[in-house]
Amino acid sequence: MGKSNNTFKQFLQSKAAEEDKSAPQLVEDLLDPQTGAIVHRTCLSGPRPEPFTEIGGAGYMDGAKSTILVSDGADLFLHQERFRSDLKRFPSPLENLGPESGGYREYPAHPERGSNAMRLLSSRGFLDDSYNEGTYWAFSQRWPGWDRKMRKIAALGQLLAFNEQTVFGVNVFSGSVGVRRGFFPGKKGYRLFAKPYEPGKSEDDFKKTKDGWSVYIPVRVRAMVLADDKLFVAGPPDVIPADDPAAAFEGRRGGDLWAVSAKTGKRIDDVYHTDAPPVYDGLIAAGGSLYLSTTDGTIHCFGANEQ
Numbered sequence: 001m002g003k004s005n006n007t008f009k010q011f012l013q014s015k016a017a018e019e020d021k022s023a024p025q026l027v028e029d030l031l032d033p034q035t036g037a038i039v040h041r042t043c044l045s046g047p048r049p050e051p052f053t054e055i056g057g058a059g060y061m062d063g064a065k066s067t068i069l070v071s072d073g074a075d076l077f078l079h080q081e082r083f084r085s086d087l088k089r090f091p092s093p094l095e096n097l098g099p100e101s102g103g104y105r106e107y108p109a110h111p112e113r114g115s116n117a118m119r120l121l122s123s124r125g126f127l128d129d130s131y132n133e134g135t136y137w138a139f140s141q142r143w144p145g146w147d148r149k150m151r152k153i154a155a156l157g158q159l160l161a162f163n164e165q166t167v168f169g170v171n172v173f174s175g176s177v178g179v180r181r182g183f184f185p186g187k188k189g190y191r192l193f194a195k196p197y198e199p200g201k202s203e204d205d206f207k208k209t210k211d212g213w214s215v216y217i218p219v220r221v222r223a224m225v226l227a228d229d230k231l232f233v234a235g236p237p238d239v240i241p242a243d244d245p246a247a248a249f250e251g252r253r254g255g256d257l258w259a260v261s262a263k264t265g266k267r268i269d270d271v272y273h274t275d276a277p278p279v280y281d282g283l284i285a286a287g288g289s290l291y292l293s294t295t296d297g298t299i300h301c302f303g304a305n306e307q
Contacts, residue, residue, distance in 0.1 A: 026064050028078065030087055042087040044078075062094075067125040074115035079125060080143045082107055082117075092143065104152065105143035117141040118203070120160060129222075129280035131158055133173045133181050141203050154207035155195050159281065161226040166212065167195045168231050168262070170221040185249075186240035189216035192233065192265060213265040219256050220248065223278040223292065227285035231262045234278040234292055251277050251295060274300065 030040040044064040065079040075090075076083040082090045097103035107117035122128070123144060124135035138144065138156040150156060157169030171191045173181035194212040222235040234257040236248040247253050255277035259269040276296035284291050290302040 026066055026078075028069075028083070028087060030085075040087040042083065042089060044081065044089075065125055067122070067127055070119050070121065072115055072117055072119040074113050075110070075117070077107075077119055077121065079121075080105055084113070107141050107143070109141070116200070118199075120162070126281070131172055133183075137169070139167045139197075152207075154203050154209075155197075157193070159221060159224045161224050161231065162197065163226060164199060165197060166262070167197050168224070168226060169193055169195075170224065170233065172220075185220075186238060189218045189238055190221055190235075191216050192221070192231070192260065194231075194262065194265060213263075215260075215265040217258060217260075217267075219258060222255075222280050223283035224281075225283040225285050225290070226262065227290065229262050230268065231260050231265075232283055232285070232290060233258050233260070234274075234283055236277045253277075255294060257292060257300075272302075274298075 026044040028042050028044070029038050031037065032039050047062050064081050067079050070077050074085065076085070076087075080092070082092060084090065092105040092107055094103035095106055109116045118139065118141055120137065120139055121143065122135075122137045124130070124132070126137075128135070134150075136144075136150060136153075136156040137158065137160045138150075138153045139160055139162055140153045140155070142152055144150050144153055155167040155169060157171045160167060160169040162168065169192070171193060173183050174191045175182045175184060175188070191214060193214040195206075196209055196212050197206060217233070218238040219233060220235040220238055221233045224231070224233045226232075234255055236251065237253050237256050239248050239253060241247050241253075244252065255274045257272040257274065257278075258267055260266060261268050274292070274294050276294040276298065279293040279295055282293035288303065292300040292302070294300065
């Protein structure tokens with residue numbers, strides 16, 4: 001048994017050495033928008049933990065992930081990595097790390113360059129379309145590396161949209177199953193909410209702010225966009241047919257597009273039904289029109305008065 005363990009350890013160390021020679025990297029470029037010339041470049045690679053001594057944990061691993069870049073208006077953020085506008089990296093070490101409680105990353109404000117670190121983030125990555133309890137989009141200064149650190153986040157949900165005054169979102173897991181958050185399809189619906197936000201207020205104070213409104217709708221929201229005074233959401237209907245319980249979840253009930261008032265949460269137009277459900281995060285608004293992409297490859301365009 002000891003020989004087998006040693007052989008396995010030598011194999012892992014050999015593989016790690018091989019991979020280190022041609023280690024994959026994430027390359028991030030800052031381009032001149034007029035010419036396309038590369039102004040700044042940075043490369044991210046590693047770290048590569050030693051598998052027998054650094055067992056780590058999925059909720060608080062160091063490293064980068066290829067996802068969508070976001071900004072607080074000054075600094076750039078790629079998953080849990082932070083960069084200045086010249087792509088200089090600012091490491092944010094984990095705090096309060098523990099075997100059960102996990103840890104989190106705190107991103108301090110840098111007012112001298114206009115960065116307050118409040119930005120949109122996704123603990124699972126913006127390209128992951130799964131709805132898992134414990135993984136959320138958030139509007140925050142913190143990186144909640146572990147589900148239990150979500151209680152420190154002021155605004156979170158499965159999808160979020162925001163402007164200078166309000167954060168809007170959908171929270172799927174608003175019920176309870178034992179000690180965990182849960183959801184019961186075909187019952188209460190999905191919770192839409194609006195939370196007033198005051199730029200410059202601390203996140204702790206923002207967390208204490210009560211929702212401006214909160215409503216439940218019978219739509220499994222898979223796409224959301226804020227356009228002026230309207231919040232548009234789309235997704236499969238929240239129905240569980242007796243003869244085909246998984247129909248809505250598997251796309252056989254199409255999708256519903258709702259328009260609600262950003263001020264009250266009340267529906268302000270008829271529900272528009274599509275034959276296929278929306279692509280995840282497949283709503284945008286531009287030039288006075290609304291565009292919805294569905295899983296059958298169709299793009300629906302809605303103007304002020306007609307489709």
